[in-house]
Amino acid sequence: MALGRLSDQQRRDAVLAMASALEAEADTIVAANQQDLEAAAADGLPSALVARLKLDTMKLQGAIAGVRQVADLPDPVGVRQLHRELDDGLLLERFSVPLGVLGVIFEARPDAVMQIASLAIRSGNGAILKGGREASRSCAAILQALQEGLKASAVSAQALDLLTSREESLALLKLDGLVDLIIPRGSNELVRFIQDNTRIPVLGHADGICHLYVDQEVDLAQAVRIAVDAKTQYPAACNAIETLLLHRLTAEAFLDQALPVFRQAGVQLRGDAASQALGIKVAADDSDWSTEFSDLVLSVRVVADLEEALEHIRRYGSRHTDAICTTNADTAETFLRSVDSAGVYWNCSTRFADGFRYGFGAEVGISTQTLPPRGPVGLEGLVTYRYQLRGDGHIAADYASGVRSFTHRDLPL
Amino acid sequence: MALGRLSDQQRRDAVLAMASALEAEADTIVAANQQDLEAAAADGLPSALVARLKLDTMKLQGAIAGVRQVADLPDPVGVRQLHRELDDGLLLERFSVPLGVLGVIFEARPDAVMQIASLAIRSGNGAILKGGREASRSCAAILQALQEGLKASAVSAQALDLLTSREESLALLKLDGLVDLIIPRGSNELVRFIQDNTRIPVLGHADGICHLYVDQEVDLAQAVRIAVDAKTQYPAACNAIETLLLHRLTAEAFLDQALPVFRQAGVQLRGDAASQALGIKVAADDSDWSTEFSDLVLSVRVVADLEEALEHIRRYGSRHTDAICTTNADTAETFLRSVDSAGVYWNCSTRFADGFRYGFGAEVGISTQTLPPRGPVGLEGLVTYRYQLRGDGHIAADYASGVRSFTHRDLPL
Numbered sequence: 008m009a010l011g012r013l014s015d016q017q018r019r020d021a022v023l024a025m026a027s028a029l030e031a032e033a034d035t036i037v038a039a040n041q042q043d044l045e046a047a048a049a050d051g052l053p054s055a056l057v058a059r060l061k062l063d064t065m066k067l068q069g070a071i072a073g074v075r076q077v078a079d080l081p082d083p084v085g086v087r088q089l090h091r092e093l094d095d096g097l098l099l100e101r102f103s104v105p106l107g108v109l110g111v112i113f114e115a116r117p118d119a120v121m122q123i124a125s126l127a128i129r130s131g132n133g134a135i136l137k138g139g140r141e142a143s144r145s146c147a148a149i150l151q152a153l154q155e156g157l158k159a160s161a162v163s164a165q166a167l168d169l170l171t172s173r174e175e176s177l178a179l180l181k182l183d184g185l186v187d188l189i190i191p192r193g194s195n196e197l198v199r200f201i202q203d204n205t206r207i208p209v210l211g212h213a214d215g216i217c218h219l220y221v222d223q224e225v226d227l228a229q230a231v232r233i234a235v236d237a238k239t240q241y242p243a244a245c246n247a248i249e250t251l252l253l254h255r256l257t258a259e260a261f262l263d264q265a266l267p268v269f270r271q272a273g274v275q276l277r278g279d280a281a282s283q284a285l286g287i288k289v290a291a292d293d294s295d296w297s298t299e300f301s302d303l304v305l306s307v308r309v310v311a312d313l314e315e316a317l318e319h320i321r322r323y324g325s326r327h328t329d330a331i332c333t334t335n336a337d338t339a340e341t342f343l344r345s346v347d348s349a350g351v352y353w354n355c356s357t358r359f360a361d362g363f364r365y366g367f368g369a370e371v372g373i374s375t376q377t378l379p380p381r382g383p384v385g386l387e388g389l390v391t392y393r394y395q396l397r398g399d400g401h402i403a404a405d406y407a408s409g410v411r412s413f414t415h416r417d418l419p420l
Numbered sequence: 421m422a423l424g425r426l427s428d429q430q431r432r433d434a435v436l437a438m439a440s441a442l443e444a445e446a447d448t449i450v451a452a453n454q455q456d457l458e459a460a461a462a463d464g465l466p467s468a469l470v471a472r473l474k475l476d477t478m479k480l481q482g483a484i485a486g487v488r489q490v491a492d493l494p495d496p497v498g499v500r501q502l503h504r505e506l507d508d509g510l511l512l513e514r515f516s517v518p519l520g521v522l523g524v525i526f527e528a529r530p531d532a533v534m535q536i537a538s539l540a541i542r543s544g545n546g547a548i549l550k551g552g553r554e555a556s557r558s559c560a561a562i563l564q565a566l567q568e569g570l571k572a573s574a575v576s577a578q579a580l581d582l583l584t585s586r587e588e589s590l591a592l593l594k595l596d597g598l599v600d601l602i603i604p605r606g607s608n609e610l611v612r613f614i615q616d617n618t619r620i621p622v623l624g625h626a627d628g629i630c631h632l633y634v635d636q637e638v639d640l641a642q643a644v645r646i647a648v649d650a651k652t653q654y655p656a657a658c659n660a661i662e663t664l665l666l667h668r669l670t671a672e673a674f675l676d677q678a679l680p681v682f683r684q685a686g687v688q689l690r691g692d693a694a695s696q697a698l699g700i701k702v703a704a705d706d707s708d709w710s711t712e713f714s715d716l717v718l719s720v721r722v723v724a725d726l727e728e729a730l731e732h733i734r735r736y737g738s739r740h741t742d743a744i745c746t747t748n749a750d751t752a753e754t755f756l757r758s759v760d761s762a763g764v765y766w767n768c769s770t771r772f773a774d775g776f777r778y779g780f781g782a783e784v785g786i787s788t789q790t791l792p793p794r795g796p797v798g799l800e801g802l803v804t805y806r807y808q809l810r811g812d813g814h815i816a817a818d819y820a821s822g823v824r825s826f827t828h829r830d831l832p833l
Binding site: 009011012091093097099104106107187188202206208226229232233236237240241339341343344345347348349350351352353354355356358359360364365366376377378379381382383391392393394395396397398399400401402403404406407413415 | 422424425504506510512517519520600601615616619621639642645646649650653654752754756757758760761762763764765766767768769771772773777778779789790791792794795796804805806807808809810811812813814815816817819820826828
């Protein structure tokens with residue numbers, strides 16, 4: 008039966024069945040991952056990649072718990088978004104419906120298979136998954152378990168499919184009309200390659216170049232605390248800041264307090280001429296303003312005022328998340344209204360840009376596209392909507408001739 | 421001042437100023453259009469194109485009234501869509517915001533300039549417009565008036581721009597990151613060309629291949645009335661039906677009633693073998709199922725049951741609008757849940773798929789994309805959203821360490 012017709016409970020049960028099957032096949036999955044790890048060692052894979060590839064019993068149990076949590080999320084399908092009488096007996100409704108088929112392309116992260124597959128099924132979508140070559144045995148074992156689980160449910164096992172070759176992956180990008188959304192999970196290079204090679208909408212982001220602007224009127228201690236958190240709490244994250252913009256009247260006092268803290272945290276600062284004059288040792292070159300360091304590196308620039316800060320963000324930002332530290336509410340509101348990013352923050356760390364922290368329960372990814380869904384995307388990003396119109400013989404000619412006319416009366420949702 | 425920062429009233433006033441300026445320049449505009457019409461006559465332009473190109477005083481007054489109506493539409497910007505306490509003093513909100521810059525490409529329809537320009541300004545967006553060469557003088561006169569109007573408002577006259585050459589138009593399609601949405605208004609060929617030549621999201625549709633399925637359990641007289649309206653009320657519209665699917669047990673009785681009515685309405689029917697046996701004279705060939713006739717031509721096919729009808733729509737439909745005529749509520753619900761089109765209708769004409777009829781006040785276009793916005797799109801399609809987070813020194817490290825934890829409490833919208 009088509010996934011789109013299944014009930015909330017049927018899709019919920021299917022996700023729980025997937026979790027149970029993963030539990031039943033845990034030994035097989037961990038053994039397959041062990042083989043992938045041995046091959047990776049033989050190939051001399053970088054240790055960061057190996058860490059992401061590794062799926063031991065504990066990590067697997069965590070992932071299975073995550074699948075069960077997805078089952079518990081509220082149903083994103085069938086939500087009535089519009090309810091309007093167009094005329095007596097002519098009723099318009101708009102309901103959320105699944106997108107259809109997701110194409111998911113990820114690098115060596117076998118846990119991503121479980122996460123995305125459960126989100127897809129929960130929201131009534133099929134998914135075609137393509138993992139990195141390094142994780143091929145792990146992914147195959149996981150997918151077999153997931154399909155076993157589906158066989159014990161109302162969802163067809165064919166709702167999930169795994170691609171194995173690079174050729175298939177390229178072909179996936181060309182399936183306009185069959186695949187409705189591509190979700191890349193991996194490096195900026197992977198995402199950019201995919202965006203450049205498909206006409207299917209892509210949910211995600213390449214760069215995450217986030218800014219923190221420290222205003223002239225500011226609680227300095229708080230601003231330092233936020234800057235350090237936004238840079239160091241997890242520097243590899245896309246929502247970590249890459250550039251600090253300092254109002255010229257606050258730069259010296261801020262750096263006086265911040266320099267020792269950054270030094271202690273192991274952060275390398277790269278400054279423009281003005282901030283070098285205030286104690287930053289390394290010069291920032293032009294490319295530093297548009298680089299996602301993903302590391303304990305931070306570029307620093309002194310600006311004349313808010314407008315120059317806004318101009319810098321417009322020019323170099325990636326529309327991900329940008330923050331201001333200020334005690335002046337008017338300045339803050341101007342910033343929040345002017346910066347055209349998915350997230351605009353006042354007096355808090357950019358690291359909050361995350362589906363779990365926003366309370367979405369699970370995250371598909373973070374999108375920096377202009378059109379929705381943007382920002383951290385939860386299950387809501389995996390549905391679209393459809394208009395239903397119910398009549399009793401209503402025809403357009405009667406309204407064109409004036410025999411009947413529209414009432415356009417909104418009804419309770 | 422940046423458009424995105426202006427208030428509802430400022431944008432409303434700007435649209436009214438545009439309307440006043442159009443009124444003041446009415447003679448100039450009509451004279452420019454007259455020159456375009458003379459050039460078109462000299463070039464031997466087809467009469468359908470000339471009719472669309474023509475902008476006499478009456479048509480212009482109608483268009484100006486339309487601009488005033490757009491000013492009256494409720495503000496799509498600044499709508500709070502989410503309001504959530506993440507923790508004590510850490511407040512998340514999601515607001516609708518303008519998209520940014522619209523790229524509008526249309527064929528010889530000078531009235532479209534006024535419509536789209538007013539919708540763009542009303543929703544806080546800039547617009548770069550490119551009209552057909554045939555309408556160049558009309559468009560230039562209209563744009564000059566619109567910019568004059570903006571000069572008397574808080575909106576910069578530069579918010580609207582007109583491109584004149586084909587080279588500029590092609591360049592427009594490459595402006596990812598500067599142009600946020602392309603809106604094509606014209607033939608299927610124009611739309612398809614644009615979709616094939618840009619990575620910017622395109623709001624619109626190429627084909628509109630709409631179906632009407634007449635079930636076995638049906639009010640025959642009503643079904644005939646709906647079929648005739650859906651085909652003939654305005655056959656050139658994208659929401660007119662192109663194919664009629666008849667349940668095998670109802671086909672004969674339906675055609676008995678319908679054939680004389682279609683004949684009288686001048687509709688040419690093209691049937692499969694089964695429907696030819698029931699009196700349809702012209703054979704449908706395979707291409708007829710995927711052709712948008714945009715004319716008084718209708719292909720007819722007899723199907724074994726609902727499933728075969730659904731399969732036909734899946735295969736040949738364009739996800740625009742499809743309808744069922746049935747007296748069986750279960751059958752109707754299955755149809756409404758299974759057909760993956762922007763509009764799914766029960767016992768009414770597909771011709772209702774239209775922004776004005778849905779009560780949106782004005783229509784940007786109709787989208788057959790899977791992702792929102794889809795179906796008839798009003799002002800709502802010209803906005804996206806942005807997350808605002810306000811804190812008081814909140815940092816992520818405190819939640820990672822467990823010193824603080826999220827409350828995730830939804831607040832009133």
